Amino acid sequence: xxxxxxxxxxxxxxxxxxxxxxxxxxxxxxxxxxxxxxxxxxxxxxxxxxxxxxxxxxxxxxxxxxxxxxxxxxxxxxxxxxxxxxxxxxxxxxxxxxxxxxxxxxxxxxxxxxxxxxxxxxxxxxxxxxxxxxxxxxxxxxxxxxxxxxxxxxxxxxxxxxxxxxxxxxxxxxxxxxxxxxxxxxxxxxxxxxxxxxxxxxxxxxx
Amino acid sequence: xxxxxxxxxxxxxxxxxxxxxxxxxxxxxxxxxxxxxxxxxxxxxxxxxxxxxxxxxxxxxxxxxxxxxxxxxxxxxxxxxxxxxxxxxxxxxxxxxxxxxxxxxxxxxxxxxxxxxxxxxxxxxxxxxxxxxxxxxxxxxxxxxxxxxxxxxxxxxxxxx
Numbered sequence: 001x002x003x004x005x006x007x008x009x010x011x012x013x014x015x016x017x018x019x020x021x022x023x024x025x026x027x028x029x030x031x032x033x034x035x036x037x038x039x040x041x042x043x044x045x046x047x048x049x050x051x052x053x054x055x056x057x058x059x060x061x062x063x064x065x066x067x068x069x070x071x072x073x074x075x076x077x078x079x080x081x082x083x084x085x086x087x088x089x090x091x092x093x094x095x096x097x098x099x100x101x102x103x104x105x106x107x108x109x110x111x112x113x114x115x116x117x118x119x120x121x122x123x124x125x126x127x128x129x130x131x132x133x134x135x136x137x138x139x140x141x142x143x144x145x146x147x148x149x150x151x152x153x154x155x156x157x158x159x160x161x162x163x164x165x166x167x168x169x170x171x172x173x174x175x176x177x178x179x180x181x182x183x184x185x186x187x188x189x190x191x192x193x194x195x196x197x198x199x200x201x202x203x204x205x206x207x
Numbered sequence: 208x209x210x211x212x213x214x215x216x217x218x219x220x221x222x223x224x225x226x227x228x229x230x231x232x233x234x235x236x237x238x239x240x241x242x243x244x245x246x247x248x249x250x251x252x253x254x255x256x257x258x259x260x261x262x263x264x265x266x267x268x269x270x271x272x273x274x275x276x277x278x279x280x281x282x283x284x285x286x287x288x289x290x291x292x293x294x295x296x297x298x299x300x301x302x303x304x305x306x307x308x309x310x311x312x313x314x315x316x317x318x319x320x321x322x323x324x325x326x327x328x329x330x331x332x333x334x335x336x337x338x339x340x341x342x343x344x345x346x347x348x349x350x351x352x353x354x355x356x357x358x359x360x361x362x363x364x365x366x367x368x
Contacts, residue, residue, distance in 0.1 A: 053215065053216040053267075054218040055215065056215075057215065057216070057231060063346075064231050149303050149304055149342075150361070151303065151361055152231070154216070154231050154344065155234030155301065155343070156234060156303060158232070158235050158236050158255070159234060165255045165256050165270055166256065169217075169266055
């Protein structure tokens with residue numbers, strides 16, 4: 001039963017399946033990004049981890065790293081949070097490239113145009129991630145309208161962390177890093193709730 | 208040699224002057240700093256949720272404002288602080304994104320800050336100053352020597368309360 005599913009059932013076999021989900025979702029999204037930019041973007045091996053809240057900041061390279069975070073709430077068969085995080089300089093670079101040089105590369109703050117572009121990039125990327133996950137599992141996934149914040153990584157991640165804090169003392173997340181080794185460095189993070197994990201496993205014949 | 212002790216999310220710790228205590232990137236969470244101005248023993252709680260009594264999975268006392276403050280005061284008293292002398296400062300409780308779905312979590316930042324005020328009042332601890340709400344993250348450093356609470360935010364001048 002969904003309600004009996006807890007952290008104690010999460011073993012390395014489960015985590016491997018979640019890694020594969022990260023692989024497929026982020027793989028598709030990274031391809032979408034590469035097409036938008038018309039350049040090669042590499043994806044690192046996904047990580048699926050059960051983390052103590054206090055270790056969350058380190059997992060994404062430090063609580064104070066300034067990042068652009070696009071956040072959406074996911075509903076349907078899979079419920080939870082989806083985030084697309086870009087390191088600040090990558091976000092600026094990406095926004096400028098999309099704006100065809102109309103952005104100001106030296107501006108200290110992000111303008112309305114840049115923020116809007118980043119929100120849309122986040123929308124496309126997370127949409128492509130969730131679509132491939134939905135195709136794979138046959139589960140219905142409905143993402144909300146994306147919201148963006150440009151701030152310290154710890155502060156941005158406090159939002160999905162708090163959602164998970166309601167149900168447990170640790171956070172289970174699937175994290176995939178992508179980079180082109182020069183200008184772009186970012187993460188996808190999928191944080192489904194525990195019932196959703198059970199449904200994912202079931203849809204894949206694992207539970 | 209003084210050092211700065213680091214506190215993570217859903218975490219707490221204590222320190223003694225001249226050391227300071229910090230937590231990085233507070234979003235909707237709150238950072239409650241306490242000190243005994245005589246013994247100069249200080250403490251910091253980085254709590255995520257307002258109320259431990261309404262949530263089932265609450266083995267982690269540091270996760271909540273109410274149970275976290277109980278634990279922090281206990282630890283400080285054990286280290287030699289006098290409970291009657293304690294004073295508090297509060298930061299965090301922002302709303303990072305414009306919307307939030309889950310009705311439990313609507314304005315969780317604001318509710319965290321309110322829970323902290325209420326709990327401090329119930330414990331008869333004076334709240335001397337606060338920097339809460341709005342929509343940005345905060346890094347905080349507390350110095351029990353002076354009671355100064357330094358607050359840093361992206362693109363804003365550093366301030367002390």
